[in-house]
Amino acid sequence: xxxxxxxVDQATVRYGDVVALDRVTLSLAAGRVCGLVGMxxxxxxxxxxxxxxxxxxxxxxxxxxxxxxVRARKSGAIGYVPQSEDVDWAFPLSVRDVVMTxxxxxxxxxxxxxxxxxxxxxxxxxxxxxxxxxxxxIGRLSGGQRKRAFVARGIAQGAGILLxxxxxxxxxxxxxxxxxxxxxxLAGDGAAVLVSTHDLHALPSLADEAVLLMRTVLVHGSPDExxxxxxxxxxxxxxxxRREEPV
Amino acid sequence: MTLYEFLLEPLTYxxxxxxxxxxxxxxxxCAVLSCWLVLIGWSLMGDAVSHAVLPGVVLAYILGVPFALxxxxxxxxxxxxxxxxxxxxxIKEDAAIGIVFTTLFALGLVxxxxxxxxxxxxxxxxxxxLGVDRADLIQIAALGAVTLALLILKRRDFTLYAFDPTHxxxxxxxxxxxxAALLGLLAFTCVVALQVAGVILVVAMLVIPGATxxxxxxxxxxxxxxxxxxxxxxxxxxxxxxxxxxxASGGMIVLVQGAAFALVYxxxxxxxxxxxxxxxRRHLQAHTREAPSxxxxxxxxx
Numbered sequence: 042x043x044x045x046x047x048x049v050d051q052a053t054v055r056y057g058d059v060v061a062l063d064r065v066t067l068s069l070a071a072g073r074v075c076g077l078v079g080m081x082x083x084x085x086x087x088x089x090x091x092x093x094x095x096x097x098x099x100x101x102x103x104x105x106x107x108x109x110x111v112r113a114r115k116s117g118a119i120g121y122v123p124q125s126e127d128v129d130w131a132f133p134l135s136v137r138d139v140v141m142t143x144x145x146x147x148x149x150x151x152x153x154x155x156x157x158x159x160x161x162x163x164x165x166x167x168x169x170x171x172x173x174x175x176x177x178x179i180g181r182l183s184g185g186q187r188k189r190a191f192v193a194r195g196i197a198q199g200a201g202i203l204l205x206x207x208x209x210x211x212x213x214x215x216x217x218x219x220x221x222x223x224x225x226x227l228a229g230d231g232a233a234v235l236v237s238t239h240d241l242h243a244l245p246s247l248a249d250e251a252v253l254l255m256r257t258v259l260v261h262g263s264p265d266e267x268x269x270x271x272x273x274x275x276x277x278x279x280x281x282x283r284r285e286e287p288v
Numbered sequence: 289m290t291l292y293e294f295l296l297e298p299l300t301y302x303x304x305x306x307x308x309x310x311x312x313x314x315x316x317x318c319a320v321l322s323c324w325l326v327l328i329g330w331s332l333m334g335d336a337v338s339h340a341v342l343p344g345v346v347l348a349y350i351l352g353v354p355f356a357l358x359x360x361x362x363x364x365x366x367x368x369x370x371x372x373x374x375x376x377x378x379i380k381e382d383a384a385i386g387i388v389f390t391t392l393f394a395l396g397l398v399x400x401x402x403x404x405x406x407x408x409x410x411x412x413x414x415x416x417x418l419g420v421d422r423a424d425l426i427q428i429a430a431l432g433a434v435t436l437a438l439l440i441l442k443r444r445d446f447t448l449y450a451f452d453p454t455h456x457x458x459x460x461x462x463x464x465x466x467x468a469a470l471l472g473l474l475a476f477t478c479v480v481a482l483q484v485a486g487v488i489l490v491v492a493m494l495v496i497p498g499a500t501x502x503x504x505x506x507x508x509x510x511x512x513x514x515x516x517x518x519x520x521x522x523x524x525x526x527x528x529x530x531x532x533x534x535x536a537s538g539g540m541i542v543l544v545q546g547a548a549f550a551l552v553y554x555x556x557x558x559x560x561x562x563x564x565x566x567x568x569r570r571h572l573q574a575h576t577r578e579a580p581s582x583x584x585x586x587x588x589x590x
Contacts, residue, residue: 095457115460123454132327132451133508142448146459150516152444200458 044107046071046202046233054087061087063257064101066068069235069250071201074228076248081278083152083254086124089204092235098123105202110114112212117146117185120195122188122205127211130180136252137175140165141200158197165197169223185216185271203227205236209243221247241268298531306425311523311541313432314484315493319519321477322438322498323511324470330385332382333367334494336389337471338478340366342396342487345479346409351401356431356479363475363548364468366392393487415486415538417527428480435476438469440512446470447508452521484523485538490541493519500549522548 056064062084062256069075069223077085083102090096094110094181105113143165144158154162166172169189174182179190188208190209195203203224209217226232228249238244244251244264251267253260253276260272267273289297298304325334341359348358366388373384400409411419417477421430445466448457452461474494481490497519501511526541533540558564 090454093454093458095454111460114458117459121455121458127454129327132450133502133506133511134447135507138508140453142455143459145444145448146461151441161365183512193457250290257398 044073044104045069046106047235048100048104049092050090050104052091052098052103054084054091054096055099060256062091062098064257065210065254066183067252067258067261070226071233072092072231072248073249074224074247074263076244076251076267077235077254078239078241078244078251079237079254083238083276084256086206088254089121089235089237091208092123096152096231106186115146116156117143117198118201120192120198120200122191122195122203122208125184125187125204127212130187132179133263134179135139135176136171136179136182137162140175140193140197143194143196143200148196161197161199162193162200165193168196170219171195182255183216183219184212188212188220189223191249191250192227194219196227201232203232203234205234207237207239209238209240217243226255241248242266296334298528304418306420306422306532307537308524308527308536309418310425310428310482311417311466311527311537313428313578314481315497315519315523315541316476316516317432317436317439317480318490318493319497319501320436320494320512321474322494323501323508323515324446324450324498325474325494326498326502327508328470331491332473333370333383335365335476335491336370336385337366337391338481338490338494339396339487340392341475341478342393342412342484343399344394344396345412345482346399346403349409354396355427355482356476359479360472360475362392363471363478367471388440396487400545412482413487414536415484415489417484417537417542420483422541424483428483431476432480435473435480439473442466442469443512451588455561483547489538489542490540492521492545496521496542496545500545502554503552506558519545520550 045068048068049065049067051064051066052062053060054066065084074093077088078086081171083173085094091098094103094114103110106118110275140162141154141158144154144161145152148154148158155265163172166175167193171186171189171193179187192203192205205224212220212268217240224236224247229235236247238247244267248264250262251264252258253267253272255276259275260267299308325331341362344358344360344362345355348355369388370384372379373379373388374381403409429523445461449463449466449470456463456466477491477494481493485493497515498511500518503517505511506562522545526535526544529535529544530537530540551561554561556561558567
C-alpha cells in the first residue's frame with residue numbers, strides 16, 4: 042500500500058495560550074479532493090501552514106508522501122493557493138511571472154529559467170485557460186482568474202499536493218464552476234487536493250470527501266455525511282440551525 | 289556659458305570627480321535595494337538600520353576595522369532588538385523601531401563626542417560628499433559592487449520573498465534566510481551611502497527611487513531599471529546644483545529626488561494622481577455609453 046499524500050497524526054498547534062489545532066488527525070490519498078469546512082478561526086489556515094511546515098506542531102506529526110514535510114517541500118510536491126487577503130494584488134508582477142515562481146525550487150542559484158521552465162509555465166497557463174492574459178499585471182484579473190493563476194503556479198511546480206485556502210471567496214458562480222472542474226481534473230490526474238471552503242451547497246460537486254474542523258476534526262467522511270444538520274450544528278453552533286427549524 | 293562648460297567646469301576639480309563617482313555608486317545601489325524595500329513595506333526599517341549603523345561605524349573607526357563590518361553588526365543588532373521588543377512585550381512594531389534606532393543613533397553620537405578625531409566622524413551624520421578621498425572612493429566602489437552584484441544575482445528570490453513568503457516556505461526555501469540576507473545588504477548599502485547623503489538622509493535614497501519607479505510601471509524588472517536611472521539622474525542634477533548654488537550637496541541631492549518624485553506622483557500615466565483620475569473618468573464614460581448586448585436584451589425579455 043502506498044503512503045497517503047498527506048498524513049497528519051494527532052497534531053496540536055498552540056499560539057501562546059490559544060489552542061489552534063487540538064490533536065488533529067487527517068489522511069488524504071492521492072487522486073482525491075477533500076473539502077475542509079469550518080467557521081472562521083476553526084484552524085483551517087493553521088492546518089494548511091502546519092502541513093506546509095510553516096508552523097511546527099507542538100505535538101503530533103505531519104507526514105507528506107510518506108516522508109517528512111521538509112523533503113516534500115524541497116522536491117516541490119506542495120503547491121499552495123493563498124487566501125485573497127494574503128496577496129498584495131498591486132505587486133508589479135505579471136501572471137506569467139507569478140506562475141514562473143512555481144519553478145524556483147527546480148532552478149539554480151539565480152533562478153534563471155531555462156527552456157523547459159518556460160514550457161512548463163506555458164503549459165500550466167494553457168491548462169487553466171489564462172494564456173491570453175499571461176502578460177497582465179496580476180491585480181488586473183478577475184477574482185476567479187486570480188485563483189486560477191495560483192493554481193497554474195502549482196501545476197508549473199509539478200505539485201502532487203494542492204492546498205487551496207478559501208479559493209471561492211469573492212469569486213462568481215461561473216468562475217467557481219470553472220475552478221471546481223479544474224480541481225476535479227487535477228485530482229483525476231493523481232493530485233491530492235485539500236480545499237477550504239464556505240460554500241456548502243457546492244461541496245458535493247467539488248469534493249470526494251470532507252472534513253468538518255472545529256480546532257479538531259469533528260467529522261471526516263463523505264460530503265453528504267458532513268453536511269448532515271446535526272454535524273453542521275456541532276461545527277457552526279446549535280443556535281443557527283434551531284432557529285431555522287419549524288417550532 | 290555653454291552647456292558643455294556648465295557640465296565640465298566642476299570636473300576640473302578632482303574632489304568633484306570623486307564626489308560624482310561616489311554619488312553615482314550610492315545612488316544606483318540604494319535605488320536597486322529600494323525597489324524591494326517599498327514593496328515589502330520596509331521603508332521604516334531602512335530608516336532604522338541607516339541610523340543604527342552609526343555606532344558600528346564609529347567603533348569600526350576606533351578599532352581600525354572596515355566600516356562595513358561595524359555597520360553590519362549594528363544593523364543586524366538593531367533588527368534583532370526591534371524583533372525582541374515587538375515580540376516579547378505589548379509594544380507595537382513602529383514604537384519598537386522608534387525606540388531601538390534612536391537609542392543606537394544616540395549611542396553613536398556619544399561615541400563620536402568622546403572619540404579624539406571628531407571632524408571625520410561628524411561627516412558621517414550629514415555626509416561629506418566633497419570630502420571623499422581616494423581610499424573612501426575605493427571602499428564605496430568595492431562595497432557597492434559586491435552589494436549590487438548580490439542583489440542582482442538573487443533578485444528573483446528577493447522578489448518572491450517580497451511577494452509571497454509562504455510560497456518560499458512551501459517550495460522548501462527559507463524566507464527567514466532571504467529576509468536576513470536582504471537586511472544584511474541593507475546595512476552594506478547604508479555604509480555605501482553614508483558619505484554621500486549622511487546617516488540622516490540615507491533613508492531618502494533608500495525609499496524615493498523605488499517608490500517613484502513603482503508609480504511608473506507594473507513590471508518589477510522595469511522597476512529595477514527605472515529606479516537606478518531615476519536615482520542617478522537626480523543625484524547628478526543635485527550635485528551640479530549644489531556646486532553652482534553653493535549649497536549642501538547631500539541635501540540638494542535628496543531635494544531633487546523629492547521634487548522629481550512629486551512630479552511623477554502627479555503626472556505618472558497610470559498611477560499618478562492626475563493620470564489616475566483621467567483613466568477612471570474614461571472608464572466610467574465607456575461603461576455608461578455602452579449599449580446592452582443582444583444576449584443581455586434577450587435574457588431580459590425572457
